Amino acid sequence: MLKRNAIVLAVMALGLGSASAADPASINWSKIKPVSIGLFYPGQSSYEWLRSPEHKGADVEVNRGDSCVSCHDEPSAEQDLGNKIVKGGRLEPVPVKGKSGYKELSVQAAYDSKNMYLRYEWKTDNPYPGTEHQYLRYDGHGWNVWGFPKLDKVVQEGKQPGIYEDRMSIIIDDGKVPGFAKQGCWLTCHDGQRDMPKQFTKEEVAANALLTAIKKSDVRKFLPDTRSNPSDWKTGKSVDEISQLKADGKFVDLIQWRAHRSNAVGMADDGYVLEWRLSDAGKDMFGGNADGKTHQPLFMFDEKKMGFRSITADSQARKGNLFLVKEENAxxxxxxxxxxxxxxxxxxxxxxxDAKGSAADNNAMAAWKDGKWTVVLTRPLGLTNTDDKTLRAGGVYNVGFAIHDDNITTRGHQVSFVKTLGLGAKQKVDIQAVKLP
Ligand code: HEC
Structure with a gap:
């Protein structure tokens, strides 16, 4: 126990030592007013569904680009939508037991000459932090993945335990993505994607020119402009056309704080959405631990530091903050x-x-206490990477938030309608980042 905590502390200290102007741990957050944002369970309300007659009396308006909140404007809109959809029905074929349809996210924002700091706080469904992620399990012959997200069939059927890290995500647009200011994250969410209606087949992906060109084996978030028919993932534009969109800044940034895979080393990941949900250039802070050929683990716990090489399903160590960190305990x-x-x-x-380049831009500190996560994300200003949105003092951005909670991925999140985030902006915004002294 003690050993593990010592490792976690060392890792937290590492996170704090990042190249930031203010030490995010010493920001006086009590001086910065929190903004409460309603997040709701969207189920399979895809770009395509919202434009179909199923979205009764709204398809014409959504097609012409009206904002979601031009109609969904009641104070309880998010609660009403989420609490209904999560129970199951036309937009949720696989309701997850006990899943909350609504979450309140508290956001505080600050900036200085180097960074933007976002402090998130929310209540988790479980009375413990969701820092656990999938394992490799020895079955007497070989090693296989153990633990899957709760929407997966193997979990629904009770053949595998539901295990997946908690996540806190933000999508950022700087005004260059047509429609994002009005319809937000729903531009990225499409039929055909993982766990969405008409999910891709392997054969369809293998036969697809764009996905084979970018070497992808499934369909994930994409922006409408990357397809000649925005409602059909199969109609990808050419790699050259997509490069031009990227050069023109017509992508959104996607920063995910991951309770296991980035939290362990005091970071948040850095990605973007254009023709797929892509990682920024360089190297992420996490990588697969299974050997591509043998499927054996590449690393195990250092017994000298941890007291064990591996754990079992009933180990106490599963109760939180068990990470395999290359430079610490592997x-x-x-x-x-x-x-x-x-x-x-x-x-x-x-x-x-190992984390390198544009993929390693974002730091984060996190703590889970009294049923709540508190996460402080540190994002540098002025980034010039071709896969980053450049944040600047005075700037205004369109953002969407998502929380993945209780061992789930893909659509199993609560999401926000689009909000505006300003860094000391002159105009009125939903979330105003305060300049630190
Ligand atoms: C023109 C008004 C209008 C606009 C714009 C609009 N909606 Fe709707 N939406 C409605 C109405 C009315 C319903 C209820 C229709 C029904 O029950 O069939 C609805 C239903 C929904 C539902 C399903 C709720 C359920 O009970 O199953 C979701 C999800 C939803 N809207 C999301 C959105 C999102 C996201 C946007 C923006 C991209 C949006 N809506 C834009 C009017 C609108």
Whole structure:
């Protein structure tokens, strides 16, 4: 126990030592007014569904680009939508037991000459932090993934436990993506994607010119402009046309704080959405821990530091903050260590020192206490990478928020309608970042 906590503390300290002007831990947040944002369970309310007659009396308006909140403007709109959809029905074929339809997210924002700081706070569904992620499990012969997100069939059927990290995500547009200011994240959410209606088949993906050109084996978030028919993922534009969209800034930034895979090293990941949900250039802070050929783990816990090489399903260590961190508590996997059926090793290896380039821009500090996560995201201003939105003092951005909670991924989140975020902006915005002294 003690050892593990010591590692977590060391890792937190690492996070604090990032190249930031203000130490985010010393910002006096009590001086900055929190903005409460309603997040709701959207189920399968895709770009296509919203434009169809199923969205009764609204398809014409959504097609012509009206904003969602021009109609969904009641104070309880998010609660009403989420609490209804989450129960199951036309927009949720696989209702997840106990899932909350609505979440309140508190956001505080600040900036200085180097960074923007976003302090998020929200209540988790579970009485413990969702820092656990998938494992590799020894079955007596080989190693297989153990633990899947709750919308997966194997979890629904009780064949696998539901295990997936909590996440807090923000999508940022600087006004260059047509329609984002009015319809927000729904521009990225389409039929055909994972866990959406008419989900892709492997054969369809293999036959698709764009996805084979960018070497992808499934369909994830994309922006309408990257398709010749925005309502059909199969109609991808050419790689050259998409490069031009990117050069013109017609993409959105997607920053995900991940309770397991980035939190372990005091970071948030850095990605963007254009023709797919892509990672920024460089290297993420996490990578797969399974050998591509043998599917054995690449790393295991350092027994000298942890007291164990692996854990089992009933280990106390599963109750939070167990991470396999390359520079802290991992050693190369020993295939001859006398593995027993049921031994578990994390499916991801995490490293701050391996994280490189544009993918390694964002830092974060986090704590879970009294049923709530508090996360402080640190995002540098003035980034000039071609896959980043450049934040500037005085700037105004369109943002959408999402929380993944209780062992789930894909559509199993609560999301916000689009909001405006200003960094000391002159105009009125939903969230005004305060200039730090
Ligand atoms: C012109 C007004 C209008 C606009 C614009 C509009 N909606 Fe709706 N929306 C409605 C109405 C009315 C309903 C209820 C229709 C029904 O029950 O079939 C609805 C239903 C929904 C539902 C389904 C709720 C349920 O009970 O199943 C979702 C989700 C939704 N809207 C999301 C959005 C989003 C996201 C946007 C923006 C992209 C949007 N709407 C834009 C009027 C609108």
């Amino acid at each position: 050693v190369p996997f020993d295939p001859n260590a006398g593995w027993k059926e049921g031994d578990l090793i994390p499916d991801y290896i995490i490293s701050r020192t």
